[in-house]
Amino acid sequence: MDTKKIKIKADHLSKKFSLLPSKDSKNKAKSLVDMNHKNEKDFWALRNISFEICDGECVGVIGLNGAGKSTLSNIISGQIAQTTGQVEINGDVSIIAANAGMQNNLSGRENIRLKALMMGMTNKEIKEKMDEIIEFSELGPFIDQPVKTYSSGMKAKLGFSIMVHQDPDIMIVDEALSVGDKTFVDKSRKKMLEFREQGKTILLVSHDMRTIKEWSDRVIWLNYGEVKAYGSPEEVIPQYTKFANWFKKLPKKDQKKYKTEQRQVQLDYSLEKLKAEITKAEPNMSRRDLIEVADGLKKQKDNHRLSIVSKLILAFCTVMFIWLSLVAVSNATFAQSVEHPRSFLKQRLLKAKPMKPMAGRDNSKGEKTPPPEEDKPVGRKKVRNDKKKASQKSKKSKKSSSSERSSSKNVVYTVETGDSLGSIADSYGISVESIEEANPGVDFSVINPGQRIKIPAAQNAQSATESETTQQTDGVSQ
Numbered sequence: 001m002d003t004k005k006i007k008i009k010a011d012h013l014s015k016k017f018s019l020l021p022s023k024d025s026k027n028k029a030k031s032l033v034d035m036n037h038k039n040e041k042d043f044w045a046l047r048n049i050s051f052e053i054c055d056g057e058c059v060g061v062i063g064l065n066g067a068g069k070s071t072l073s074n075i076i077s078g079q080i081a082q083t084t085g086q087v088e089i090n091g092d093v094s095i096i097a098a099n100a101g102m103q104n105n106l107s108g109r110e111n112i113r114l115k116a117l118m119m120g121m122t123n124k125e126i127k128e129k130m131d132e133i134i135e136f137s138e139l140g141p142f143i144d145q146p147v148k149t150y151s152s153g154m155k156a157k158l159g160f161s162i163m164v165h166q167d168p169d170i171m172i173v174d175e176a177l178s179v180g181d182k183t184f185v186d187k188s189r190k191k192m193l194e195f196r197e198q199g200k201t202i203l204l205v206s207h208d209m210r211t212i213k214e215w216s217d218r219v220i221w222l223n224y225g226e227v228k229a230y231g232s233p234e235e236v237i238p239q240y241t242k243f244a245n246w247f248k249k250l251p252k253k254d255q256k257k258y259k260t261e262q263r264q265v266q267l268d269y270s271l272e273k274l275k276a277e278i279t280k281a282e283p284n285m286s287r288r289d290l291i292e293v294a295d296g297l298k299k300q301k302d303n304h305r306l307s308i309v310s311k312l313i314l315a316f317c318t319v320m321f322i323w324l325s326l327v328a329v330s331n332a333t334f335a336q337s338v339e340h341p342r343s344f345l346k347q348r349l350l351k352a353k354p355m356k357p358m359a360g361r362d363n364s365k366g367e368k369t370p371p372p373e374e375d376k377p378v379g380r381k382k383v384r385n386d387k388k389k390a391s392q393k394s395k396k397s398k399k400s401s402s403s404e405r406s407s408s409k410n411v412v413y414t415v416e417t418g419d420s421l422g423s424i425a426d427s428y429g430i431s432v433e434s435i436e437e438a439n440p441g442v443d444f445s446v447i448n449p450g451q452r453i454k455i456p457a458a459q460n461a462q463s464a465t466e467s468e469t470t471q472q473t474d475g476v477s478q
């Protein structure tokens, strides 16, 4: 009985990338309004991949350029997420790729620190291992230079040194053995051998069949995103070599035709095709499992597009943003705008009548205010900034309030939306200071709709007189 533990298990793994539309001017204009990315094309870099890798195994991954080898190693190392399927990883994974995994703007030393922290090493452990890692990397004084200045061989040396000192359970080596110089490659191989003897798992991505043959217990051959073969090196390598030789011997135009056809298959792939493949390969799958697969795939469907719920949330946020902007530029409070949305919108958008302050409710804090006092009637005249409008307004309101104004009592004015202290003072033909004096202790730095203000008696009477005079004049002229 095989007692080996499964270290990596992939089930119906797929990876879909969205290809951006070509950048001609027609597409550029379209892309600006293409919120749902409808012009983007789906490209399936991996399609329905399933395999298992056990404890202590070294599995080689081979295939032509663009076959999906790096995409697969990036999914297994957790750098990118798969589109469908499951990946089960039992243990810590560390990846060394010739061209990936480094922060290019950081120095070699900073990258060592960053990776060590990501692996959960403490500051003390990092300090203890730092010199050892730097020495293994052979980078000498270059360790403090930004990684973007390194050659690919130098990057591989740094990556490999970090990885072997992290001591992971699963090591992914993506083309890293082919870029260093011979002494470094020999040193790296020795470390990998030690690693293997400890019964750890290695995923080795390489174009070099000799390296694959030397190291691998099993080989996965990927071709344009799908597994063409998975088995012992003796089985798979000859099949792949035969295919690679056939491909190389094709005339250039036939090579191009073959590539175009294969890429088209990757573009035409879909979740429906994946589902059909799964049900065909596993006809005895239980109804429950089938539903699970179908549900899982449905969830992944169009995952880069906005769902209905997201669209609704987006629409709601947009409306709220516009509404709050209108509230911000008006003198109304949010509560008022919501309670009287029509008059608020009329006032803001159609520039019609100002919004009435809410009866019995104060302004900003939404606190209750007492209703207007009947023995001290509230001035309901429309306040305008210029004196002419103010006097016209006085005329209009004469019938309702001139007698009250001409009395020697104080008038109480209820502030309306759009009023300022200056405009109120103007409309009564009095000074701002006199209003302030008549309302001791009131902070007039901000006035709110619904706020009640005493208008001083003397000037009030004067305002009424002026108002009446204006009316008489008007009467003569008519």
Ligand SMILES: Nc1ncnc2c1ncn2[C@@H]1O[C@H](COP(=O)(O)OP(=O)(O)OP(=O)(O)O)[C@@H](O)[C@H]1O
Pocket (backbone or CB within 6 Å): 017, 018, 019, 043, 045, 063, 064, 065, 066, 067, 068, 069, 070, 071, 072
């Ligand atoms: N981010 C991405 N967006 C769109 N397409 C991508 C992306 N990453 C990879 N691809 C495409 O996915 C396919 C597989 O790429 P991948 O790098 O995995 O191939 P590979 O087998 O590692 O190639 P190579 O041997 O040249 O390193 C390629 O056609 C590539 O263009």
